[in-house]
Amino acid sequence: MKYQSQKIALAYFLVAMALFAVQVTMGLVLGWIYVDGNFLTEVLPFNVARMLHTNSLIVWLLLGFFGAAYYLIPEETEREIxxxxxxxxxxxxxxxxxxxxxxxYFFNLFEGNFLLGREGREFLEQPRWVKAGIVVAALIFLYNVSMTVLAGKKTAITNILLLGLWGLALLFLFAFVNPSNLALDKMYWWYVVHLWVEGTWELVMASILAFLMLKLTGVDREVVEKWLYVIAALALFSGILGTGHHYYWIGTPGYWQWIGSIFSSLEVVPFFAMMSFAFVMVWKGRRDHPNKAALLWSLGCATLAFFGAGVWGFLHTLHGVNYYSHGTQITAAHGHLAFYGAYVCLNLAIISYAMPHLKGRDPYNQVLNMASFWLMSGGVVFMTFTLTFAGTVQTHLQRVNGEAFMDVQDQLWVFYAMRFGSGVAVVLGALLFIYAILVPRREVVTPGPLEKGRLDHDADHVAAE
Amino acid sequence: MTVTRAWLALLLLSAASTGLAASGAHGAVFVVLVLSLAGAKAHVILSRYLGLSAAPPIRAGFDLALGVVLVLFAVLAIAA
Amino acid sequence: MTDQATDRPSALDQLPGELMMWVLIVSELLVFGAGLAAFLAVRITDPAGFAEAQGHLHRAGAGVNTIVLVTSGWLAALAVQAAEAGRPGRLRALVAGAIALGAVFLVLKGAEYADLAHAGITFETHAFFTFSYLLTGFHAAHVMAGMILLAVVAVPASPRAVETGAAFWHMVDLVWVLLFPVVYLL
Known part of the structure; x- marks a missing residue:
């Protein structure tokens, strides 16, 4: 750690990881509600649990982004925050x-209060005072990082990161628009969340990934920057009008079906570019960085984002397909793998990279960390498959055969049971990750003869510490 | 070929398209001819206006992609 | 690993002009290509309806517009040469000509839209019009953006800027020569 103020990231990452634990635990509860529909109905209604699951996800990812920004901006601009x-x-x-x-959400103490009460919405349900607090916090953040960047060295990484963070904060202002017309409400809601995850967040993702590649592979900055600009351009080109794929069936004019289908099909391209970027950089790299865990998370991020956001998104983005699959478990499959691959893995990658520096010790705990990658990723991928199959069956029974929603849900039980199992793996993986980051102080595995030989004879080879 | 000659070529190709359309022809041959003329125009614009004649491998890539797309268009148009 | 792998010139380095503009050009071609393919695919479901609807468009006006645009592209290409030769006066005159022809294109296009609107034809009238409005409307928006861009790059008049602005303008040309036969002639 070169700059004292990078230490801020530590606090952000700790809070983010705590919320991560809450988020996946809530996911497990929801997974069980799918298996046993009456589980906790009185204490924790499904809609509340779901809101906590999705909202805590968004908040911890944002805190991770903020932490990442506070960590990498001093290094890029070469000055303190x-x-x-x-x-x-x-x-x-x-x-x-x-x-x-x-x-x-839990106690609903101020029902109907303009400032303190819930708003009766599906996702942007935060009471107004919290929304205002988020805006104030975002303004503080933007002021803080912008002042740092303006006074220091400007790089492609800081440019794209700031563009993404400014866009992210400004788009949140649409959360204050709450028309009584439900279709309009949804339209504005997508201005927030779609333009986040398929626009500005992609810029944040690309710039953090670029920073990690720069550090982990040692490829020339010039090469990294060229990729970064191309990826950012592709993301914005496809993502902005790709919003149209949410406007097929909410009462917006029919031409959105074509705008949405065509532009959102192209949203695969920036994710493919990010995956190519990560692998090409590692291939071309000339640095054998000791933090293998951070590299594993980075490559996993780029790969699973391509499949989750790119491929699974494309599966149901064409309006002819979406007419049947809309709102089925296909959507849930896509949502889980996309968020996990693109944004969860990204945050865990930067945390894996930064934490050893922030805590002033070698990345001792890599074996546990890498085990958590495989456990968590295996869980999410298995979950994606079970939900994809569930969604396919659901689409046929419900949308083609016209069976009633709850009758179909009963028949999907076996998929939900399997999904719960994969959820257990994810939660265990998440807890293992947090343990691996925070607790061990000693390497848990000593190098075997092969690794020892390489260490002794290959001057370029660095031990996985 | 200078840009001026490229422009003249584009005018000629456009005149050919117009003449073809004005002749009242239709059917598969018409489709293929009209799309071929469009492909030729696109090739001239890419080569001369956009300067890809200086980078033959890239121009070949564009020509290939263009060819594939125009064949797709022709198949769809003739199927109608 | 050695430096050779990273230092070998890639095919991309041969690309004339600004890399980012090429990224945009390829992206635009993909979008319009997909749109035109979708148009032709939907046309299979109702050839007679599409032919009838096509009769409402200004075919001759669109033909003239092809001439207008390729001529405008020619002026823009000459403007790049003038910028490289260090002749800002000639450059600005040529760019002005290119922009003026862009305006002519929009006037002819506008006349067609006005007639369609007068006949009560909207996006929703027929699938043909959904596509023709969408495709030609997107294209016309690019013509407008291109006119503004050309005006902007003519001010500093650096060869690099003019080349980039002209590349956008040629892309608008390129899209039109592919769009015109598919929407107006087939």
């Missing part, structure tokens, strides 16, 4: 807001 105090204040606001959201 403008104000550490503001950064901690921003985190405090987020923590307070998150607590407020949880309390409000």
């Amino acid at each position: 403008h104000s550490s105090k503001l950064a901690y204040l921003q985190l405090a606001i987020f923590v307070l807001g998150t607590a407020g959201v949880v309390v409000t």
Whole structure:
């Protein structure tokens, strides 16, 4: 760690990982509700649990992005963060807001109150005071990082990162628009969430990935930057009008079916470019970096994002297909693998990379960390397959044969049982990851004869510490 | 070929398209001819206006992709 | 690993002009290509309806517009040469000509839209019009953007900027020569 203010990232990553644990645990509860529909119905209604699952996901990913920004911006700009105090204040606001959201969702103390109450929405349900708090925190963040970048060295990585973060914060303002017309409400909601995950977040993802590739592979900055600009351009070109794939069936004019189908089909391209980028950089790289776990997460991120966001997205993005598959478990399959691959793995990659520096020790715990990658990724991939099969069966029974929703759900039980099993693997993997990052101080595996030989004879080879 | 000659070529190709359309022809031969003329125009624009004549391998890639797309168009148009 | 792998010139280095503009050009070609393919695929379901609907378009006007655009592209290409020769006066005159022809294109296009609107034809009238409005509308929006871009790059008049602006303009040309036969002639 070269700059003192990079330490801010530590606090962000810790809170992010705590929320990550909450998010996957809530996922497990939901997974069980699918198996036993009456589980906890009185205490924790399904819609509340689901909101907690999705909202805590978004919040911890955002906290991870903020932490990543606070970690990499000093290194890129070659100067300290403008104000550490503001950064901690921003985190405090987020923590307070998150607590407020949880309390409000659980106990619903201020029903109907303009400022304190729930809004009766599916995802943007945060009470207005929390939304306002998020905006204030975002403004503090943008001020803080922009001042740092303006005063320091400007690189492609900071440019694209800031573009993504500014866009992300400005788009959140649409969360305040809450028309009573449900279709309009959805239209604005997609301005927030679609333009996040298929626009501005992709810019954040590409720039963090570029930073990791730069550090882990030692490829020339010039090469990394060229890729980064191309990826950013492709993401915005396809992602913005790709929003149309949410406008097929909500009452918007019919031409959205064609705009959405064509542009969102191209959304595969930036994810393919990111995957190619990661592998080409590792292939061309001349640095044998000791942090193998961070590299594994980076490559896993690019690969699973391509499949989850790219391939699984394309599966049901054409409106002729979506007419049948809309809102079935196909969507859930895509949502899980896309968020996991693109954004969860990305955050875990930067955490795996940064934590040893932040805690001032070698990345001792790599074997456990890498085991958690395979356990978690295996779980999510298996979950994706079970939900894809469930969705395919559901589409046929419900949309083609016209059977009733709940009758179909009964028949999908076996898939939901298997999905619960994969959920257990994911939660165990997540806990193992957190343990591996925070606890061990000693390497758990000593090098075998093959690795020892390479260490002794190959001057370029570096041990996985 | 200078850009001016490229422009003249484009005018000639456009005149040919117009003449073909004005002749009232239709059917598979018409489809193939019209799309071939479009492909020729696209090739001239890529080579001369956009300067790909200086990079033959890249131009070959564009020509190939263009050819595939125009064949697809022709198949779809003739199927109608 | 040695440096050779990274230092070998790639095919991309041969690309004339700005890499990012080529990324845009290829992306636009993909979008319009997919749109035209979808148009032709839907046409199979109703050839007679498509032929009838096509009769409402200004076929001759669109033919003239082809001439207008390729001529405008020619002026833009000459403008790049003028910029490289260090003749800003000639460059600006040529760019002005290119922009003026862009305006002519839009006037002819506008006349067609006005007639269609007058006949009460909208996006929803027939699948043909959904596509023709979408494809030609997107294209016309690019013509407008291109006119603005050309005006912007003519101010600093650096060869690099003019070349990039002209490349966008040629892309608009390129899309039109593929769009015109599919929508208006087939």
